[in-house]
Amino acid sequence: MPLASDGKADPIVSVRNLEVGFQTMDRRATVKAVDGVSFDVRRGETFGIIGESGSGKTTIGRALVFLLKPTAGAILHNGVDPQALPRRQFQRHRRDYQIIFQDPNAALNPRMTIISSVLEPLELAGAGTKAERLSRAREAMERVGLPQELGERYPHQLSGGQKQRVIIARALTLRPKLIVCDEVVAALDMSIRGDVLNLFAELQRDLGLTYVFITHDLSVVSHISDRIAVMYLGRFVELGPTESVSGRPLHPYTQALLSAEPLPLPSTMRSDRRIILQGEIPSPIDPPSGCRFRTRCQYAQSLCAEQTPAWRELEPDHWVACHFADRPNFSPSPQ
Amino acid sequence: METADPAERIPEAVAAGSQQALMSVRGLGIRFKTAQGVWQATRKINFDIAPGERVGIVGESGCGKTITGLSILRLLPNNLSRLDGSIMFDDIDLASCSTRTMRAIRGRRIAMIFQEPMSALDPVFTVGHQIAETLRIHTDVSKEAARAQTIDMLRRVGIASPERRIDEYPHQLSGGMRQRVMIAAALICGPQLLIADEPTTALDVTVQAQILDLLRNLSETSKTALMLITHDLGVVAETCTRMITMYAGEVIEDAAVDAALVRPLHPYTSGLLRSLPHLSPRLGKLPSIPGRVPSIAEMPDGCRFKARCPHAIAGCEAEQELLDAGDGRKVRCWRFRELELPGALQHAASAPIAGRVIRQ
Numbered sequence: 001m002p003l004a005s006d007g008k009a010d011p012i013v014s015v016r017n018l019e020v021g022f023q024t025m026d027r028r029a030t031v032k033a034v035d036g037v038s039f040d041v042r043r044g045e046t047f048g049i050i051g052e053s054g055s056g057k058t059t060i061g062r063a064l065v066f067l068l069k070p071t072a073g074a075i076l077h078n079g080v081d082p083q084a085l086p087r088r089q090f091q092r093h094r095r096d097y098q099i100i101f102q103d104p105n106a107a108l109n110p111r112m113t114i115i116s117s118v119l120e121p122l123e124l125a126g127a128g129t130k131a132e133r134l135s136r137a138r139e140a141m142e143r144v145g146l147p148q149e150l151g152e153r154y155p156h157q158l159s160g161g162q163k164q165r166v167i168i169a170r171a172l173t174l175r176p177k178l179i180v181c182d183e184v185v186a187a188l189d190m191s192i193r194g195d196v197l198n199l200f201a202e203l204q205r206d207l208g209l210t211y212v213f214i215t216h217d218l219s220v221v222s223h224i225s226d227r228i229a230v231m232y233l234g235r236f237v238e239l240g241p242t243e244s245v246s247g248r249p250l251h252p253y254t255q256a257l258l259s260a261e262p263l264p265l266p267s268t269m270r271s272d273r274r275i276i277l278q279g280e281i282p283s284p285i286d287p288p289s290g291c292r293f294r295t296r297c298q299y300a301q302s303l304c305a306e307q308t309p310a311w312r313e314l315e316p317d318h319w320v321a322c323h324f325a326d327r328p329n330f331s332p333s334p335q
Numbered sequence: 336m337e338t339a340d341p342a343e344r345i346p347e348a349v350a351a352g353s354q355q356a357l358m359s360v361r362g363l364g365i366r367f368k369t370a371q372g373v374w375q376a377t378r379k380i381n382f383d384i385a386p387g388e389r390v391g392i393v394g395e396s397g398c399g400k401t402i403t404g405l406s407i408l409r410l411l412p413n414n415l416s417r418l419d420g421s422i423m424f425d426d427i428d429l430a431s432c433s434t435r436t437m438r439a440i441r442g443r444r445i446a447m448i449f450q451e452p453m454s455a456l457d458p459v460f461t462v463g464h465q466i467a468e469t470l471r472i473h474t475d476v477s478k479e480a481a482r483a484q485t486i487d488m489l490r491r492v493g494i495a496s497p498e499r500r501i502d503e504y505p506h507q508l509s510g511g512m513r514q515r516v517m518i519a520a521a522l523i524c525g526p527q528l529l530i531a532d533e534p535t536t537a538l539d540v541t542v543q544a545q546i547l548d549l550l551r552n553l554s555e556t557s558k559t560a561l562m563l564i565t566h567d568l569g570v571v572a573e574t575c576t577r578m579i580t581m582y583a584g585e586v587i588e589d590a591a592v593d594a595a596l597v598r599p600l601h602p603y604t605s606g607l608l609r610s611l612p613h614l615s616p617r618l619g620k621l622p623s624i625p626g627r628v629p630s631i632a633e634m635p636d637g638c639r640f641k642a643r644c645p646h647a648i649a650g651c652e653a654e655q656e657l658l659d660a661g662d663g664r665k666v667r668c669w670r671f672r673e674l675e676l677p678g679a680l681q682h683a684a685s686a687p688i689a690g691r692v693i694r695q
Contacts, residue, residue: 262567264608
């Protein structure tokens with residue numbers, strides 16, 4: 001499989017032919033949650049990964065920070081394979097690559113005060129004196145817009161948006177270079193979501209952070225990302241700059257995904273050319289041969305079952321895995 | 336069309352338009368007993384649903400939309416302290432009718448589906464058994480006829496090979512299929528009203544599109560009214576004709592979906608629309624509503640949104656009523672006539688939505 005990007009200078013993360021497999025409970029079969037994915041994350045960008053449940057997007061996120069071990073393939077951080085580092089150095093290295101999850105309630109210990117939760121990574125890292133650690137934790141809280149007096153409170157006394165800010169502050173204390181954000185606004189109410197997304201954007205601008213933003217929400221990913229990767233059943237089907245992926249999607253799955261999203265617009269402005277996909281995502285235990293989307297694709301032909309489509313760059317920086325994506329009359333309007 | 340000055344209309348005159356309403360909710364309020372005293376979850380809820388109409392109830396978590404849906408079928412928790420007001424459904428007050436009357440209505444004339452189909456289906460019975468149960472309880476059809484009707488209903492909700500699926504158990508079905516089974520069970524007795532509480536929130540977006548399409552089509556063909564409870568304004572825009580917005584236990588706006596999206600009258604509805612990432616310039620700052628929903632234990636007097644409202648002035652601390660705004664619209668904001676609030680049309684050219692919109 002060719003590289004996902006043409007090696008744009010000095011990527012912060014390089015993923016090559018990544019596979020992550022899990023054994024089923026009866027140990028009779030292996031599920032490849034991620035099955036041969038290659039891409040680079042560029043320094044300072046927001047790299048969005050979108051997909052439905054079971055597509056493998058969360059597995060990629062966890063593998064990127066080595067919470068899961070790749071079954072095959074390579075993940076390089078700054079050109080270095082962290083798994084090849086000695087144990088101590090590997091632990092040190094991990095501080096630079098953080099992850100934030102969906103549910104802030106599950107990520108905070110209900111018996112710890114907010115400030116001790118924020119302090120914990122610094123204490124584990126043994127960074128500086130006690131006073132220095134405290135001032136760094138306070139600085140992180142201020143950075144995310146949390147008043148200092150919340151430090152003495154417990155998680156149940158905070159709102160959902162405040163708790164997610166605490167998690168962000170905690171991830172910031174070790175001054176990471178990259179943060180994997182896995183569905184970080186999915187549990188928040190609409191009116192709070194905007195605030196938290198604004199905070200992510202502001203932190204990126206001020207601290208030069210790189211994000212891998214994993215979500216099922218198209219509107220969120222297309223608002224915040226520079227590039228978007230679309231995932232289906234363990235593989236990328238499309239990858240490109242946000243404007244071209246959301247404005248001129250090349251893969252039939254991306255087209256269907258975009259048209260399925262309910263838009264908050266009056267009827268006169270809504271398109272009625274919706275593509276309604278049949279059925280649901282097949283089981284990753286026994287994925288379809290060739291193109292994995294073919295069982296739900298309206299353009300599928302015999303070739304799609306026989307050959308896995310190549311990963312091709314059809315427009316500058318815009319990659320797609322579909323045999324027919326460059327056919328002239330290949331259009332998203334179903335008839 | 337000339338309309339009378341809204342201020343001169345008396346509230347009853349508005350309700351008079353609802354002569355043919357299928358259901359009229361008036362002054363509905365729900366109070367709970369808790370260890371901290373009695374808490375008022377909702378109050379002064381007024382709305383009508385016409386036969387066959389599709390109404391969306393929108394709001395954020397804790398606004399009272401789910402409890403309002405549950406109170407229509409009196410599926411309320413044990414610590415209910417008081418149910419105020421009335422829910423007139425075909426001359427029966429559902430808020431005060433006997434348990435026996437309620438039982439005859441529940442499942443037969445008003446049905447309800449929930450967010451998580453797996454927890455609403457019993458894992459030890461076949462789906463066919465669970466769908467036919469409603470039918471056998473409410474009608475005296477034979478076993479064979481019930482089975483035939485169930486197969487027919489499964490086909491109508493888009494389940495392939497229903498003759499085989501009818502004997503399967505819930506765990507054998509995918510999430511989307513389970514929700515289809517729930518819809519089949521809800522519609523098997525041909526109810527006049529279907530209450531759907533976040534029916535697609537647990538589903539993927541491509542499956543959500545299938546289920547919303549199904550709900551809309553079934554409602555149109557069988558003339559079943561739909562009360563769709565959701566936090567997603569996009570879902571309401573795609574499915575419903577009217578939208579009722581709730582905030583902190585009150586109805587704050589009630590309007591045709593297109594009208595509410597184009598020109599919302601309440602600052603909260605406008606704020607919600609503007610905070611959606613679809614409508615803002617890409618990578619730009621999202622407008623947000625500052626602060627948070629007031630806690631149920633310490634509701635402010637007067638307008639409940641005033642602490643977060645950019646248009647709050649002296650006078651907002653007065654008790655707010657649901658005012659008639661003309662053209663069948665209602666709003667709980669005394670300043671609605673002077674405020675020009677932005678809606679969904681003001682999105683920027685670089686907003687993610689822009690490339691996918693059909694120009695007028």
